[in-house]
Amino acid sequence: MSAHSHPGQQQATPQPLPGVNAIIAVGSGKGGVGKTTLSVNLAIALTKMGYKVGLLDGDVYGPNVPLMLGTNEQPKVMGDSQIAPINSHGLKVISVGFLNPGDKPLIWRGPMLHSIIRQFLGSVQWGELDYLVIDLPPGTGDVALSLIQTVPLTGAIVVSTP
DSSP, X not given: OOOOOOTTOOOOOOOOOTXXXXXXXXXXXXXXXXXXXXXXXXXXXXXXXXXXXXXXEOOTTSOOHHHHHTOOOOOEEOGGGOEEOEEETTEEXXXXXXXXXXXXXXXXXXXXXXXXXXXXXXXXXXXSEEEEEEEOOSSSSHHHHHHHHHSOOSEEEEEXXX
C-alpha cells in the first residue's frame, strides 16, 4: 500500500495554547466510570504539588465539575470577549455548568460543541499554566474531535472499569 498526498492539501495542525505548558485530556468510553472524579482529583493533586493548573470541564452533557468543587459562581466576561475563569481550590476552572446552572439539559451537536470548546480554549484567560486538565464527555464524539483538532495534547488518560 502507499499513500499519495496532493500538493497544497495540508491539514491544519493544532496550535499550542499560549502560556500552557501541558494539556492532559481525560476521557472514557462510557459514562459513570469516575472520569470527572479523576480529572478533579488530578488537577487538585497537581496544584498541591506546587503547579499552576487549569481545569476545563468539556463534558457539556453532564458538567459535574462545579458540583464536585462546591462552587456555582458565574464567570466574568472581560473586555475583548475574554472570560475570567473561576478560582476554586487553587485551580482556574471553566465549565458549561457555570453558564447553564441547575439541571437544564443541553442538546448541542457538532458546530455548537466545537464552538464552545474553541471558546473555552481561546477566550478564557488561563494565564500561565503548567497543566490544563480537560474533562471530556464520555465516548468518542464531537468534543474529543474538536479538542484534538484545536490544540496538541501532551497526554491522555482513558478511565475504564474492569
